[in-house]
Amino acid sequence: MLKEHSVRERTPWINASSLVRYAHRTRLVTPWLMLAPALLGLSVFVLLPTVAIVGLSFTNWNLMTPHPHWAGVANYRSVLTSFDFWNAMQHTVIYAAAVAIVILPASFGLAWLLNYPLRGRHVYRMIFFLPYVMPLAASGIVFSGLLSPSSGLINILLGHLHITGPNWLGSVHWALIAVIAVTIWEYVGFYMLLFLSGLQQLNPALSEAAAMDGAGSWPRFWHVILPQLIPTIVFAGVMVVIQTFQAFDQIYVMTAGGPVTATTTLVYYIYEQGFQFFNVGQASTASVLFVMLVGAITVIQWRGMHRWGGDGS
Amino acid sequence: MNAPRKLWLWHVPLILLSAIMLLPLWWMVVAAFDPMHALIGGHLTLWPVTWNLKNFVAAWRSQPFGRYYVNSIATTIGIVTLQILTSSLAAYALAFLTFRGKRIIWGMTLLAMMIPVQAIFIPDYLILSQLNWINTYQALILPFAASAFGIFWLHQAFRNVPRALVEAMMMDGASPLTILWQLILPNTRPAVITLAVLNTVFHYGYLFWPLLVTNTAAYRVLPLGLSYFVAQQSGFMQWNLMMAAVLMTVLPMMVLFALAQRYLRAGVMHYGIRG
Numbered sequence: 001m002l003k004e005h006s007v008r009e010r011t012p013w014i015n016a017s018s019l020v021r022y023a024h025r026t027r028l029v030t031p032w033l034m035l036a037p038a039l040l041g042l043s044v045f046v047l048l049p050t051v052a053i054v055g056l057s058f059t060n061w062n063l064m065t066p067h068p069h070w071a072g073v074a075n076y077r078s079v080l081t082s083f084d085f086w087n088a089m090q091h092t093v094i095y096a097a098a099v100a101i102v103i104l105p106a107s108f109g110l111a112w113l114l115n116y117p118l119r120g121r122h123v124y125r126m127i128f129f130l131p132y133v134m135p136l137a138a139s140g141i142v143f144s145g146l147l148s149p150s151s152g153l154i155n156i157l158l159g160h161l162h163i164t165g166p167n168w169l170g171s172v173h174w175a176l177i178a179v180i181a182v183t184i185w186e187y188v189g190f191y192m193l194l195f196l197s198g199l200q201q202l203n204p205a206l207s208e209a210a211a212m213d214g215a216g217s218w219p220r221f222w223h224v225i226l227p228q229l230i231p232t233i234v235f236a237g238v239m240v241v242i243q244t245f246q247a248f249d250q251i252y253v254m255t256a257g258g259p260v261t262a263t264t265t266l267v268y269y270i271y272e273q274g275f276q277f278f279n280v281g282q283a284s285t286a287s288v289l290f291v292m293l294v295g296a297i298t299v300i301q302w303r304g305m306h307r308w309g310g311d312g313s
Numbered sequence: 314m315n316a317p318r319k320l321w322l323w324h325v326p327l328i329l330l331s332a333i334m335l336l337p338l339w340w341m342v343v344a345a346f347d348p349m350h351a352l353i354g355g356h357l358t359l360w361p362v363t364w365n366l367k368n369f370v371a372a373w374r375s376q377p378f379g380r381y382y383v384n385s386i387a388t389t390i391g392i393v394t395l396q397i398l399t400s401s402l403a404a405y406a407l408a409f410l411t412f413r414g415k416r417i418i419w420g421m422t423l424l425a426m427m428i429p430v431q432a433i434f435i436p437d438y439l440i441l442s443q444l445n446w447i448n449t450y451q452a453l454i455l456p457f458a459a460s461a462f463g464i465f466w467l468h469q470a471f472r473n474v475p476r477a478l479v480e481a482m483m484m485d486g487a488s489p490l491t492i493l494w495q496l497i498l499p500n501t502r503p504a505v506i507t508l509a510v511l512n513t514v515f516h517y518g519y520l521f522w523p524l525l526v527t528n529t530a531a532y533r534v535l536p537l538g539l540s541y542f543v544a545q546q547s548g549f550m551q552w553n554l555m556m557a558a559v560l561m562t563v564l565p566m567m568v569l570f571a572l573a574q575r576y577l578r579a580g581v582m583h584y585g586i587r588g
Contacts, residue, residue, distance in 0.1 A: 145341075
């Protein structure tokens with residue numbers, strides 16, 4: 001990739017001095033004018049709030065008093081020892097892991113299959129991608145209907161098999177599984193497209209060379225194709241985790257975090273602490289821990305990509 | 314890659330999976346058109362008793378869905394337009410211009426990309442309430458007017474435009490806006506359209522943020538309206554009315570998908586891994 005300061009060396013056929021003058025004129029004002037709207041938005045709504053959330057995590061505030069009160073590390077102590085926080089953390093991890101374990105192999109398999117010149121593969125791709133355009137709240141309501149205990153399609157189908165279906169969303173054991181199912185249904189097609197893009201960037205010459213050397217199809221997959229796909233797989237894995245860690249909409253319409261706290265994830269916990277109990281300090285503390293977790297996962301992604309030889313950018 | 318023999322056998326599981334994927338959507342359509350659906354318990358209904366539009370009329374009357382549509386569409390168009398505008402300007406500066414502090418700005422962009430709204434919504438909410446913007450379009454739109462992901466995505470796409478072409482236009486004295494409009498954007502269309510479509514799908518469907526910053530029907534968007542509609546029905550759930558409401562909400566995205574899917578495929582395929 002060409003570096004900006006080497007413009008002159010790379011363009012000997014044009015009048016170098018006028019390019020330098022152009023660059024000089026544009027160096028001071030133009031870039032900043034062009035960056036200004038984006039920087040303003042990001043500063044006010046992302047960077048400043050990030051600093052603020054760290055500050056608020058060291059205070060107590062119920063939004064009724066005009067100012068927060070300094071609380072030191074008390075919030076960290078109480079959040080990190082609170083049952084509700086770890087309970088929410090546990091649900092988040094189970095939810096993220098379950099979605100990832102199903103969605104990654106499933107979408108990879110679909111992409112692998114639909115990368116062959118199979119008749120109708122474009123139609124299949126479209127069908128699998130279709131749920132992605134549904135608002136999550138809409139998908140959540142549709143699944144609530146499908147899973148409703150007496151008139152829902154799922155329990156009627158189970159009834160035909162002489163199985164009494166549970167009250168899915170009203171059951172502590174099944175509610176989180178229902179939320180996991182909606183999420184998989186919603187996103188499997190998106191990850192399929194990601195893997196398809198990875199598969200189509202494979203270098204066919206490598207596979208052919210391996211085949212010529214007498215490598216069977218399994219060793220070829222394992223030693224030639226898979227290493228080329230590592231960046232895509234790592235990227236998809238991290239994206240699933242980040243996406244599931246942020247989940248809110250489907251939980252809000254399907255279970256509102258319940259029954260009891262069976263579907264209260266980290267984000268839902270922060271929402272409840274902040275907007276229902278007006279416990280800004282503890283909500284902020286949980287937010288800081290949440291950002292650190294997401295940040296750590298992102299860093300691991302980049303490290304992983306570099307280690308496996310991907311370009312990571 | 315040579316295809317395995319008996320490839321057609323894979324149609325069996327693929328058709329089965331497609332049926333599973335389509336079942337919720339089909340059930341939604343049947344329930345939305347079936348006047349009897351709520352009354353039929355314990356029967357498999359995969360075809361409506363009659364196809365009629367009464368559910369849609371009833372759902373439309375029970376909530377100000379017209380207003381919700383206007384709010385949703387205005388909010389989504391506002392966000393997507395502003396985001397493409399701010400992101401393409403910033404991405405151009407980062408991709409083609411030389412200036413002091415570029416590395417810092419790039420670092421800030423990457424940092425901002427790692428911070429989800431769901432983690433910083435409390436200060437965001439406090440800022441908006443200080444501005445007296447709760448229950449306004451500004452509150453729905455402006456927090457998303459700039460997007461680190463948008464800058465990152467367009468920067469990756471812009472880098473693929475041959476540098477010699479950009480320099481040639483610079484030599485001719487073209488302004489950055491002219492270069493952006495006449496050279497960069499036309500040459501990165503799949504990436505720009507993909508960003509716009511993914512953003513439209515996301516923000517049209519976004520419930521979390523509107524839930525925080527609006528509390529009157531006048532500024533309620535469709536997903537939030539749906540959740541109110543569900544909450545209104547206590548005890549006896551009229552799934553047919555609800556599915557009619559859901560179908561009305563989903564329809565614009567289905568149309569968009571049908572129109573944009575060709576670009577989307579190209580866009581996600583080419584830029585997917587880098588996004």
